[in-house]
Amino acid sequence: MKLAYWMYAGPAHIGTLRVASSFKNVHAIMHAPLGDDYFNVMRSMLERERDFTAATASIVDRHVLARGSQERVVDNILRKDKEERPDLIILTPTCTSSILQEDLQNFVDRASIVSDSNVIFADVDHYQVNEIQAADRTLEQVVRYYLDRCHRQENLDQFVTDAPSVNIIGIFTLGFHNQHDCRELRRLLRDLDIEINQIIPEGGSVEDLKDLPKAWFNLIPYREVGLMTAIYLNKEFGMPYISTAPMGAVDIAEWIRQIHQNVNTLAPSSSSKRVDYEPYIDGQTRFVSQAAWFSRSIDCQNLTGKETVVFGDATHAASITKILAREMGIRVSCAGTFCKHDAEWFKEQIQGFCDEILITDDHAEVGDMIARVEPSAIFGTQMERHIGKRLDIPCGVISAPVHIQNFPLGYRPFLGYEGTNQIADLVYNSFALGMEEHLLDIFGGHDTKEIMTKSLSTNISLIWNPESQLELRKIPRFVREKVERNTEKFARQKGIGTITVEVMYAAKEALSN
């Protein structure tokens, strides 16, 4: 048992639902009590999704507790099958079903005999894995299910495409800037003259998964989700994969060189498909991306040696740390991640780019670290943004968990060359704002609003009696002043000298007339 106010990664079933709702025509049925379908709210709100989220609950209530789910789960699966005709139904366990220990696999087996849809049981345990790990695992499970099936039916087409092609694995619903990153990757690959075989899971169809092995190799932009699938495809089909995140000019170059190497190894030796991307990397880095120039510019010079703290998921925190230290000359006093399961990789990545490493999923520990280091800027999740607010330190959000502001409508990739520009803006704006605040503080601010609004002169002096003062204080601060003004206006009109609670509410009523 532990005391927790906030968590970085959600429960396992959220990960499974993110995979399910990313694919086209896949429906997830949660075995969960009332209210656990909160995922639908997040998707509908954060992603501003226009379609109904394909996730429903098979409700666990008091009766289920007493007698078991019995026919209920099977009925719910078959009903969804009839109503929506999905390609795949994923029965998703929650923390509740974990302890009930019903044989959900058995329900799945029974339902799949009758239903037209494929039905699988997500193999995730609430108490073993978190959201991120569950998403990774479920994606692999779905891919494996469809490839195994083809294997059994012996209709697996293993011939690779003529032209070099890739799969992009790990673009997700509710992923941090995933949609924009995906578009940026498409653009990059088009520039490199590489075809995209499939992008999964976002927008992909499970029926097409059998064609995954047609690609020459796989790209895993974020190592949190997709790595398991890539390893499986590598073992089963000998498909190479690149798990470098193309974030920041140096890593993008590295990523392109790995592509280059893969293409050249896999291309038939006689063919004209051998490539050389060096001129492309050079041109993009020096002239298309503004980031390399930015780090030479005077603006960036002013950031030299400024202290920062970085915290987030493994991919983003590691990449941002490297960008700050290596590409902008900013000092990273502490870098950390909440992906405890990937700590070794993380430590290895940022070795030498920061003074201190913090691996924790306790936000209080992160807060204490920030308070101790007192950096000029923080790059973290929404949680660090709030810590920053409390400590008056600016914060750029670089990783999930996120808020609705982190689903911008405009084009904001973190990956690729456009991503380098976005990151440079983010970094620079965080510091610049910090500087401005600091100067304002020194020169006493320039806000004269206070004086302007209070200039209403009058002959009647109003008295707020103690009760009404107390009542006024109960009103939320952001409307208090307005209420105060309106009440006084009302009192003046009526010639009332003492403001009581009654007068306050009479004023409210009068105002709504």
Added chain:
Amino acid sequence: MSVKIDETLTVECETGNYHTFCPISCVSWLYQKIEDSFFLVVGTKTCGYFLQNALGVMIFAEPRYAMAELEEGDISAQLNDYEGLKRLCIRIRKDRDPSVIIWIGTCTTEIIKMDLEGMAPKLEWEIGIPILVARANGLDYAFTQGEDTVLAAMAHRCPEPEFPVRERKEILQKFFAFPSKKKEELAEYANHPSLVLFGSLPSNVASQLNLELRRQSIKVSGWLPAQRYTDLPSLGDGVYVCGVNPFLSRTATTLIRREKCELIGAPFPIGPDGTRAWIEKICSVFGVEAQGLEEREERIWESLKDYLDLVRGKSVFFMGDNLLEVSLARFLIRCGMIVHEIGIPYMDKRYQAAELALLRDTCINMCVPIPRIVEKPDNSNQIRRIRELQPDLAITGMAHANPLEARGISTKWSVEFTFAQIHGFANARDVLELVTRPLRRQKNLEDLGRTTLVRKNK
């Protein structure tokens, strides 16, 4: 006009596959209401994730609630629950020093049969802070019913009146015959037994309702919950209680059965019609003649005219998730709207009897059929019905709001009604402000001609 109207009120029941908030969400408003409390939700990551996402920004304001997150060892009983809770509660006492700790039981504590009720008194004695237990879990309850379980638990802790109320008043008058402030105050109010209102409202709404009753010379002796746990009202034989929210049936039952209070069954003070009926009912129980209520209601309706013009004749569909549905529907019908369906998670016909009767009367007065009331609705059936009926407004949870909007159905997020101030005369306007917002927005964007924003084949 002679319209044959079916006057029977029937409640249908569907499958219960609907979207609502988990009842543990009640901590979000209760910890703010009860200033010296601390809420400890004994549950899993799932509960924590819900709270953190549902409560958004509030979580960063140093909330007085936390999760006691159960790990695998707790589930398999390898760890001692009592020791675990004791450790956390001692830490809470050290960090926050609350006057009460409220344990919120969840689905998990239900399933593993963790004996919270058994442990609380022992631990309470050991650490010296009152510990209440409320089982606000998703196995048994929906959304606002969470508050019901907390208040029912809290009712047990209300002190008993020192003397039966009537006696006390006589004693007071006998012994303090000199002109004291106490006596003046007594004269201000009618001679009636003590009245306690139950239901958590923002404190300024509570004082508005106190004021309304004071105008009728009725004194509210206290509220359950009060602003502070240490100010809980006295309850007992001869104390009258009245609910302000429709989801408080357990609390009402506890007050009647355990605390021996008299329940005043009234419609709820939502909308000017509801508020008037609520006050009138309280007055009639105390034998006080209500003064000037009719004019007051009339004035409020008059002031709502601009909004009423917007809603009149428009149709509305309640998908149901917070139990305020019947009261809101009744108010909106009185405003001239047509209600297609009232979805509701749970319908206590006894506790809501007066409200249901007012709904029926309102329908008859407004010459509209009584809408179907659907308990434990099925969201996918409802969406089918919404597509057929094409209501002007669907009041629904956030899970369905954006998808419905994209299909040209205006929606209002139902949760806002639980957080907005909707009680009493003065707040009727706020209800209509919420209800008309989508309609006004639609009007503003009308000329663009883009009502559906999904591709055809979906």
